[in-house]
Amino acid sequence: MEFVTILIPIFFIFGIGFIGEKILKFDTKPLSNMAIYLMVPFLAFEIFYTTDFSIDYLMMAIYTIGLVFCLILVIYGIAFLKKYSLKKTCGMILASAFMNNGNYGTPLIFFAFGETGLRYAVILMVIQQLVMCTVGIYYAAKGSPNGGGVKMALKEVVKMPIVYGTLLGVTFHLLQIPISESFMEAISMVGNAAVPMIMIILGMQLAKISIKELDIAPLSLTLGIRLFLSPVIAFGLTLVLPIDDLLKQIMIVLSAMPTAANTTLYALKYDTEPQFVSSATLFSTVLSVITLPIVMYISHVIYG
Numbered sequence: 001m002e003f004v005t006i007l008i009p010i011f012f013i014f015g016i017g018f019i020g021e022k023i024l025k026f027d028t029k030p031l032s033n034m035a036i037y038l039m040v041p042f043l044a045f046e047i048f049y050t051t052d053f054s055i056d057y058l059m060m061a062i063y064t065i066g067l068v069f070c071l072i073l074v075i076y077g078i079a080f081l082k083k084y085s086l087k088k089t090c091g092m093i094l095a096s097a098f099m100n101n102g103n104y105g106t107p108l109i110f111f112a113f114g115e116t117g118l119r120y121a122v123i124l125m126v127i128q129q130l131v132m133c134t135v136g137i138y139y140a141a142k143g144s145p146n147g148g149g150v151k152m153a154l155k156e157v158v159k160m161p162i163v164y165g166t167l168l169g170v171t172f173h174l175l176q177i178p179i180s181e182s183f184m185e186a187i188s189m190v191g192n193a194a195v196p197m198i199m200i201i202l203g204m205q206l207a208k209i210s211i212k213e214l215d216i217a218p219l220s221l222t223l224g225i226r227l228f229l230s231p232v233i234a235f236g237l238t239l240v241l242p243i244d245d246l247l248k249q250i251m252i253v254l255s256a257m258p259t260a261a262n263t264t265l266y267a268l269k270y271d272t273e274p275q276f277v278s279s280a281t282l283f284s285t286v287l288s289v290i291t292l293p294i295v296m297y298i299s300h301v302i303y304g
Contacts (some may be wrong), residue, residue: 021208090273099254117246
């Protein structure tokens with residue numbers, strides 16, 4: 001029952017976007033561009049400017065990158081066997097390789113593991129955001145019907161402002177450059193607006209999904225990879241990393257989160273299977289109500 005109380009506000013915000021789209025018929029593309037270019041960079045700057053670095057960052061970075069590329073390799077293997085198009089393959093990567101450990105995973109970890117768990121969750125969230133805004137954008141641009149291939153994809157990665165927001169945050173932190181309290185508050189206001197904005201946009205995009213148009217076979221594979229295979233791979237990675245058991249539990253739980261909301265923005269921006277990615281986000285989020293408690297219990301039995 002307490003687990004459900006964590007989910008209620010998350011689905012409430014999704015619902016605002018869903019109902020708003022059904023009634024007002026927004027154009028979601030400019031809204032998603034606003035979130036990506038004007039809000040998220042400030043969130044990244046604030047987190048890296050205010051966070052103290054430790055050796056845990058390196059271990060969590062190795063884990064995050066390792067998990068993402070293991071999942072990508074699995075999807076490439078499936079796409080080869082099933083003879084999926086490049087666009088479909090890139091859509092599956094967006095829907096399978098990146099989990100919602102921000103606006104869904106972080107509050108869940110806080111409830112389950114307290115303040116110490118929250119610290120780990122925030123660090124993992126930021127690291128994955130960096131991977132998602134580079135590797136994720138690369139595949140979103142690569143699968144775009146506009147073409148351009150690898151060269152265009154790399155150019156799009158360089159354009160993403162979250163990269164520069166992060167670099168500035170790290171630089172200001174390491175050089176101990178002071179920022180006035182009032183200016184920092186303004187940065188926080190813009191950055192904090194990013195998460196609910198992304199969730200509302202996701203709700204809008206979910207409102208446009210037509211169940212009749214769903215591609216059941218690749219969607220089923222995607223859900224299996226995201227909700228079941230991902231925590232299995234995560235468990236394997238935790239066996240070889242020199243980290244404490246609490247962090248191992250958190251890594252496994254976060255790896256079982258549903259498809260990241262941001263991938264819907266990227267799929268929409270580059271027209272890389274946006275309906276497929278949104279569908280994966282919707283169904284993985286709904287199914288996670290069942291799968292996450294199971295993963296949390298198993299991780300606790302192993303590392304608790």
